[in-house]
Each structure stands twice: as structure tokens, then as C-alpha cells.
Amino acid sequence: MEIGKNKKTHIKNMRYEDFKDNEYLEKYVEELRQGGVPVALGKLSDIINWGRSNSVWPLTFATSCCGIEFMCVGGAHYDFARFGWEVYRNSPRQADVIFVFGTIVHKMAPVLKRLYDQMAEPKYVVAVGSCAISGGPFKNSYHVAQGVDQIIPVDVYVPGCPPRPDAILYGMMQLERKIKVQNFFKLPQQPEVKESVTPVENEAQYEAKTDK
Amino acid sequence: MKQKLTNRFGWINENNIVENDGRLTVTVAPDKLTEVAAFLKECGYDFLVDMVGMDYGDSLGVIDYVARGADTSDLIALKTSVPDREHPLIPTVSGVWRVAQIYEREVHDYFGIRFIGNNDMRRLFLRESWKGYPLRKDYDADPNINPLPLENEPIADMDTIPVYGIDADGKETVTYRPMYGDDDYVVNIGPQHPATHGVLHLRVALDGEIVRSVDPHFGYIHRGIEKMCEGYTYPQILHLTDRLDYLSGIMNRHAFCLCCEKALQMDVPERAVVIRTIFDELTRIASHLIGWGSICNDMGAITAFMYGLRDREKIMDIFEETAGGRLMAAYDVIGGVASDLHPNFRRRVKEFIPYMRKMLHEHHLLFSANPIATGRMKGVGHLSLEQAIALGITGPSGRASGWKNDLRKAEPYAAYGKVDFDEVLRQDGMTFDRYIIRLDEIEQSLRIIEQLIDNIPEGPYAEKVKGVIKLPEGDFFQRVENARGQFGVHITSRGDKTPYRVKFRSPSMVLVEALKDVAPGGKVADLIMLGGSFDYVIPCIDR
Numbered sequence: 001m002e003i004g005k006n007k008k009t010h011i012k013n014m015r016y017e018d019f020k021d022n023e024y025l026e027k028y029v030e031e032l033r034q035g036g037v038p039v040a041l042g043k044l045s046d047i048i049n050w051g052r053s054n055s056v057w058p059l060t061f062a063t064s065c066c067g068i069e070f071m072c073v074g075g076a077h078y079d080f081a082r083f084g085w086e087v088y089r090n091s092p093r094q095a096d097v098i099f100v101f102g103t104i105v106h107k108m109a110p111v112l113k114r115l116y117d118q119m120a121e122p123k124y125v126v127a128v129g130s131c132a133i134s135g136g137p138f139k140n141s142y143h144v145a146q147g148v149d150q151i152i153p154v155d156v157y158v159p160g161c162p163p164r165p166d167a168i169l170y171g172m173m174q175l176e177r178k179i180k181v182q183n184f185f186k187l188p189q190q191p192e193v194k195e196s197v198t199p200v201e202n203e204a205q206y207e208a209k210t211d212k
Numbered sequence: 213m214k215q216k217l218t219n220r221f222g223w224i225n226e227n228n229i230v231e232n233d234g235r236l237t238v239t240v241a242p243d244k245l246t247e248v249a250a251f252l253k254e255c256g257y258d259f260l261v262d263m264v265g266m267d268y269g270d271s272l273g274v275i276d277y278v279a280r281g282a283d284t285s286d287l288i289a290l291k292t293s294v295p296d297r298e299h300p301l302i303p304t305v306s307g308v309w310r311v312a313q314i315y316e317r318e319v320h321d322y323f324g325i326r327f328i329g330n331n332d333m334r335r336l337f338l339r340e341s342w343k344g345y346p347l348r349k350d351y352d353a354d355p356n357i358n359p360l361p362l363e364n365e366p367i368a369d370m371d372t373i374p375v376y377g378i379d380a381d382g383k384e385t386v387t388y389r390p391m392y393g394d395d396d397y398v399v400n401i402g403p404q405h406p407a408t409h410g411v412l413h414l415r416v417a418l419d420g421e422i423v424r425s426v427d428p429h430f431g432y433i434h435r436g437i438e439k440m441c442e443g444y445t446y447p448q449i450l451h452l453t454d455r456l457d458y459l460s461g462i463m464n465r466h467a468f469c470l471c472c473e474k475a476l477q478m479d480v481p482e483r484a485v486v487i488r489t490i491f492d493e494l495t496r497i498a499s500h501l502i503g504w505g506s507i508c509n510d511m512g513a514i515t516a517f518m519y520g521l522r523d524r525e526k527i528m529d530i531f532e533e534t535a536g537g538r539l540m541a542a543y544d545v546i547g548g549v550a551s552d553l554h555p556n557f558r559r560r561v562k563e564f565i566p567y568m569r570k571m572l573h574e575h576h577l578l579f580s581a582n583p584i585a586t587g588r589m590k591g592v593g594h595l596s597l598e599q600a601i602a603l604g605i606t607g608p609s610g611r612a613s614g615w616k617n618d619l620r621k622a623e624p625y626a627a628y629g630k631v632d633f634d635e636v637l638r639q640d641g642m643t644f645d646r647y648i649i650r651l652d653e654i655e656q657s658l659r660i661i662e663q664l665i666d667n668i669p670e671g672p673y674a675e676k677v678k679g680v681i682k683l684p685e686g687d688f689f690q691r692v693e694n695a696r697g698q699f700g701v702h703i704t705s706r707g708d709k710t711p712y713r714v715k716f717r718s719p720s721m722v723l724v725e726a727l728k729d730v731a732p733g734g735k736v737a738d739l740i741m742l743g744g745s746f747d748y749v750i751p752c753i754d755r
Contacts, residue, residue, distance in 0.1 A: 060406045063433045064751040065458040067410070068502070068539055072528075075521030090406045102751075106360055107339055108411060108432045111403050114364040137451060140443065141436035142346050142353045143338070145360050162539055 011173050019174070029181050031193045037183065045184040052096075053179040054084035056124070056172075059095035061115065064102035066129040066162040078165040085172060092118040097175065099168075100154075103131035103138055104145045116152045124179070125196075126171055128158045136161055153196040213255065213288065220251055233474070237289040237687070242302045245292050249276070249308040256280050257288060258601055260305075261691070262717040263315035264702050265323040267349045271295040272323050274302060277689060277700070277717075278309070281601045284617045284698065287689065294325075299384045301376070304330040310602040314725050322347035322438075326376040326384065333374045337431035337754055340368060346439055347713075367400070370415065370429060391427060392417060403432045407510055407740045410750030412724065416731075416739065423739055426731045428724045434754040441714035446472055446681045447546060449714065453701075454540045456716060457752035459499040462491050463694035464716075465544040470625060471690035471701040472546045475683045482669045484548035489627040490561070490664050491531075491543060492692075493657040497568065498527040499695035500608075500650040500657075507647055507744030508579055511588055516579055523571050530560050546681060548674025561665050565658050572654060580648060589644035592738045593745060595730050596641060603729070604722045607697025608649045609746050613641030619693040631663045643738075646745040680709045696720055696747060716755060720748035 016022065037045075062070050073080045074088065089095040092115045104112055116125070127148050130136030135146040148154060155178060158171035214236055218224050221244075228239040240248050258281040266273045273293025280286045294300045304327040306313040316327040317336040324345040326333065335342065343358055344351050371391035379385050392398055402413040411432035417424040437456065441449045453468045454461035466488055473480060505520025528538045534554040535541040543550050579585050595605065600613040610617050618635040620628040636652040638645040683705035691700040697719025704713040723746040731739045 061404060063411050065455055065539060068458060071502075071517075072521060072525070075525070076518050077522060077525040088406075092404075103433060103435050105432065105434055106342075106358065107337075107434065108403065110361050110363065110365045111411075111432065113362065115404055117364050137455065138435045138437070138440065141440050142351075142358070143434050143436045150360060151362055164538065 011176060014173065019177070021174070025177060025181065028178070028193070032181060032183055035187070038187070041185050041187070045182075048184045049180050049182060052122075052184075053176045056085055056096045056176065056179070057087045057089050057094065058085060059092050059098045059115070059119070060088045060090050061098055062101040063104065063108060064131070066101035066131075069162045069165055069168060070099065070101050070128070073165045073168050078169065080169060080172060083169070083172060083176065092116075093120060095119055096122070097124040097126060098152075099126045099128055100132040100148045101128050101162075103136070104148050104151065105143050106145065107143075109145055109151050112148070113151050122182075124155045124175055125152055126156045126158060126175055127154045128160075128168060128171065129163060130159060130161045133157050133159060149196070155196055157202075213286070216255060217248075217251075221248065232686070235287045235289060235689070237291060239291045242292050242294055245290070246303050246305060246308065248290065249278075249305045252278055252288065252290075253308050256282060257286075258309070259284055259604055260309035260311050260315070261287065261604065261698070262689075262700050262702065262715070263312060263319060264713070264715040265319035265325065265347065266293070266704065266713060267323060267347065268293060269349060272297060272300045272325055272348075274319055274325065275687065275702070276305065276312075277702075282616075283622045284606065284619065285622045289687065289689070300325045301328055301378065301384060302326070303328045306330050309604075311604045311722055311725065314721065321345075324348070328376055328378055331373075331375055333376055334370075334372075335431075337434040339431075340370075346436060351439075370427075391415075396424070401739075403429075407743060408750075409506060409743060409748060412743075412748075412750050414727070414739075416736070418736065421735050423731045423734055423736060426727045426739065428727060430721075430724075430750070430754050432754070433751045435751070437755045438714055438716065441711060443710060445709050446683065446711070447679070449711070450545065451542065453716075454542060455751070456755060457694060457696065457699070457718070457720065457749045458539055459502055459749055460495050460694040460696065460699070461539070462495040462541055462543060463692055464699055465542075466492060466626070467690055467692040467694075467699050467701045469544045469546050470692065471688050471703055472681065472683060474690055475686070475688045475703065475705065476546075476681070478547060478675060478677075480548055480675060481672045483671045484673050484675075486627050486664050486668050487549050487553060487673065488544055489631075490661055490668075491541070491549075492626065493660050494527050494530065494561075496657050496695045497654050498524045500654050503695070503747035504575070504647070504650050506747070507741070508585070510740050510744035511585060513579065513585070516575070519571070519575065519578075523568060526564050526567065530557065530564065533557065533560065545674060545677070547677040548672070550674070552673045553668070558665060558668075561661060565662055565665075568654065568658055572651060575651060580651065586644060588737075588741060589647055589745070590642060591644075592734055593643035593646075593730055593742045594641055595726060599726070599729055600641070603726050605697070605726055606722075607693070607695070607719050608636075608653060609646050609723060609726075610697065611636060612638045612645035612649045614639045617698070619691055619698055623691070625692060627664060628660075631660050633660050643741050643745045646747075650747070682707060682709050683711070691717070694719065696723065696749065696752075716752075718752045718755065720750070721753045723748040724753060 132148045135144050138144040156171050156175045230237045257278045259279045261277040264275040271293040276290040321335040377385045396417045399416050402408040403411040413429035415427040437452050453464040501520040501524045505517035508516030531541045535543040595613050597614045600610045600615045606617045633656045685707045688703045691698045700717030702715040706712045
């Protein structure tokens, strides 16, 4: 079981132990595998997921500062094309993942919701930067959303103000690992799995862990 | 000028004209505002730098900063206020200075002041349905009054324009007019669009492929920075300045530091002054590289964008080594800089200068003479000198139209007075001029760095400053030349540890406003190119 788990979430040139939050992923896999996975469908799902996770196309969406770091990640020096994230899509209908770079304000919130609704399933959300996570330095403002997870469900959080390009790449790899373990074909006997965690729940989990 | 004003207007005396730190402040009654404004314009003060809305507690008011258009120096502040908080009415000055039209919309949005005669009084940043005026001191920030909209909703009505007037009894009247007629074909560009350089929303009326009118909408990244500043101490505010125009964050921070230092009458160590200047110029190069890259990207040349980012990474590495941050270097502090230079700094910068020169040559070879690129940029997007001054378009975009507005020459701050460089000017004001002027300015920045890098004086890198800084009472205004134009900081202090009011002059706002003038008559594709050539940064506009 352990070996299989490592193999599935393997990312080239990065060891499994070097990732943080492995317990979260293991728990997620455990929940997904409840009720069993048929051999043939499971294998087929793995193959599809291998393809999906290596060609995740992000939407060109940036509201403020973090967007410049997004450009740097796309630039030649950091180059996220190495991971198959190659193509920026300008239309949400062609994108797999929406990276929320920057602050979401009251006027922008309905627009973000609309963009998310326009994306085709399966779709993912990565909240990049403190503003997208919690409002960040603008938390006290009258016009800023306290985290993008109030509006749309978030899969991965990348902290920083703004995060370094390396951090953004790390967040991308975490999402890649998540895609790799998912059941592409959902069977009726498999239970519903909670796909995203809010910062409040996250904090509660962290506190429970540190208290022990 | 003081003499001229007192001669012309009998009611101006020692009580309502003050000269402070070389700047005249004239206090006028609202009904006299227009004639004073017109007189100032006659005297050559045709550049409205900024308009600051104020809530004095018992009254609401505005401060207009005007400068001589010829060299953008010689600031004069025009102060006016009305005691009525329910129906604050002030006559517009948009008939005198065109750009006041949009500044008055901003003041209206923040303070609810109605400008009589302004032909467009929609809210600028907030939704029309927003309750309250956030920068008033008695604003209730309860999130239940203005809840976060969580649902996908259609675009609200943006085309009904209120105009305020006064009837015969002196009462306030409102009339509404539609923005578009029935046969107008209106297309939304943005707020999520890769060519708007951020979350800008343009409503474009089209006639086939020809643009008939452009109506920009802001506020999709309005973070309320100015209101937040009122609750923060001065060193805390510094962190917000970086996040306004993130591409020239160091220069914005420099402006705020200069403004505080001017108020405190503090001398900054010579070493810090030179280091700040070098950092400013490195930021300018980094910003122009992105600007150059994105205009080429808008043409479809992604290669140029990659090249720009590649060269920019070199600067980011230099920043990171000394300051610890890449994009948000957080390096300038009140009294100096945050830390001393890294031992590698000098060597790295010296390596960078010849590298950048070589690359600049390559950029010119690849794109500046490329027939496809020049074909798209030459002869389109004409901005005349008169338009540039009337709209207050400073920076490279204004200089491309032949307007001498470089503050580094007009009012030298930091170490700019000691270095030898040229103010690059072009006369035509076409898209191509705005493109090429950025590459030429990179060369001038390299020259400045070259002269300073071997002459960084020894000594302390920062003046000792207390953790809590209290500025003396008064209004302070400071401008610097950032990569997009004149960035201004206005601070009103009442002697507390937090400011009473902070206002930032964004050079980008008028650049978007210029689209209204320049784009009609051109093709949609030229509008996209205009956006690239003006190189605006939206979070700086929205603040």
C-alpha cells in the first residue's frame, strides 16, 4: 500500500518525503479508496489521471501583485512548462485550473464566481498569496473579501506576499499530486469525499496536531 | 504668483494665502473656486496634478494641486470646503482642467461631494449600490451593511449617468442621461481579459471594427488602501505603498519616505540617498522591461515578453541579495534604507550594465526595426501635447508627446541633481514613440547607475528613527518620477502617530482616461496596442 501510494503521487526530481502535508494526501487517498476500486477501472483512471496531471492548463487570471510572479513562473527562468502547465488559457472554458493571484474585492467577487462557473469540470482552484487566502495585508479593508474560499472552493493554498516563483511551483506540484490520486470514474458505492478545506478547518486541524 | 493673485482678487489677503516650504496654499470659498482656477490657468498653471478629497470633521472639502504645465514644477494648492454634510455641493473645475472630471468622480465616490456642472457623476470605484462614503470619518464599516456578493450576477447598470445641478432656489437637482443610444453596439473588454493588463473593464462602443467611444470602469481591485492608512502608523503604511504600483514599488515607497522626511525635516545619510537612487533606477529598468514585453505581447510577440522577463530576473536577483525580497523589496524606510548593501551588490550591478546594453541592442534589432511591429505601431494612437498636458499624462507616455515633465530634472530629489543624464523626449506622440521611449529610458537609467555605483559614499545607511513617528501638523505633498509618471503622496497630519488623511496620486489613472480621447476612430486592435503602450498598472489606479 505504501509503495503504491508513493508511486502514484511521484513527481519527477522531488522525493515523496520532501513534500509537506503528506498526511493530508494519505487521508484523502484513504477516503477515496473506501468502498474499493475495481482493477480495470482503477488502472484506466490512473492512466487518465497521469495525462490530466501533466497537462493542467491555467486560466490567465491575475488581479494584482502576485500576477507578476505568475508571469515570472511562466518566464524562461522558472518555466512551469517543465511540468506540463504550459498553456495559459484566456478563456475559462478551456482552462482546468484557476489560479487566484491577488486580492478579490467586493466588485470582483461576482466576476470570479462567474469565471469559475464557466469552467468545465473537473476544475481546480489554487489560492495564491495572502490576499487570496485571507485578505492578507488588506484584511481590515472595507472592500476586500476575507479569502477567496468564501466564494469558490479552494484545492491548494500557496502562502506568501507575494509567494516566490518556487513556492508557486510547489503549490502546482501539490495540485498535481492531488489530481493523480483522484477517481476519475466515480462508482455509486464510493462515498462522497470532501474536496476542499477552509482555512478555519485547517487551523483547527493544525492546533489539534500541535496540542498532541 | 502670490502678488499676482492678491492683485487680481481683492478678497485674497494674508488669511487665505500661505506660503509654506515654497508652496502656495490658497483657501477659497466654493463659489470663487472656478474664477481662481481660470485665472491660474491663464497664468500657465495648466497641469492639475491631483485632487484630494478631505473630511475635516465639521466640513467636507477638496484640495487641488496645480502646477505649471511648462515644467511641471511650482505647486499651488487650492483649498475649498463646504460645511453641509448632507448636500455638499462644490462647483466643478473640469471646465478649466479637463482631467478634473475623473478626479471629481473619485472624490464623489469617497466623500459624496457633488460637483455642480460635472457631466458624469457616477461612482468611480465602488458599486453603484454601495451604501455610504467610505473615506468619511463617520463611515460605518459594518460588513452587514455592504455584504460580499457571493453569486454570479449580471453586470449592473453602468450606463446611466447622473449629473448634479442647482435650481433657482439653490437646491440640489439630479438629472440622469443614458450613456449609449439604442443603435450603439457595446462590447465589454474585461474585467478578465489578458490585454487589459489587470482587472480593467472597458465598455467599447463599436462601429464595425472602428471604436466609437471607450468608457473605462475601475474598482475591480479597489482595496481601500487610503482608508487603511488612516489606521496605521507611518512605518506600517510603507508596506502598503509597495503594493500600489507593484512594478515600481520601490519608487512609491521612496515617495512616501521623502514625504515623511520632509515633514520631519530630517536629513538622510548621503549613503542612503545614493543607494535609493540606484534602486529606483534598477526598478525603472525592470518595470520598462515588463512594459516593453507586454506591448510586444499585445502584438502577439511572446518572445519579447520572455526576453523581458529573462533580463528582469537579473535585477530581481540583485534585489533579493540585498533587500531579501524580489517583487516587494521593502527596502526604503523612513530615514534611510532597511539594511546595508550586500558585498556582492557592486559587482553584480557592474556585471548587469554591460549585459543589459547588449540585450538592449538585441531588442532593438529584433523588434524596433521589425516591419510588422513598426507597421502596427507607427501612425496610430496619436496623443497631442495639448491633450497630454490637459489630461496630466506624465512619464514616458507624456514625454513621447513632447512634454517635458521629468521630475528628476524639474525638481531633483535624491541624487538626481548630481548625475548627468538626458530627459528623453519625442515629438510625435504615436504608439511607436511610447514604445521606443521606454527602451531609450533604460539606457539613461543605466547611465545614472553607472555614475553612482562607484561613488556610493561610506557612512551609516540609515538615520536612527523611533518606532512611533509623529509628523507635525499640516499638509505635505511629495512627488517622485516612477516608471509610469509622477507618483504623488499627500499626507494630512494632525500630530498623531497615524495620519489624518493619505492620498496617492496614481500616474496610471490618467493613462486609462486618455483612452477615451485617443482610441475613438481607431481599430479594436489599435486599442489593445494603446493599452500596451500606455503601460498602466490597474492596482495603482484603484488603490
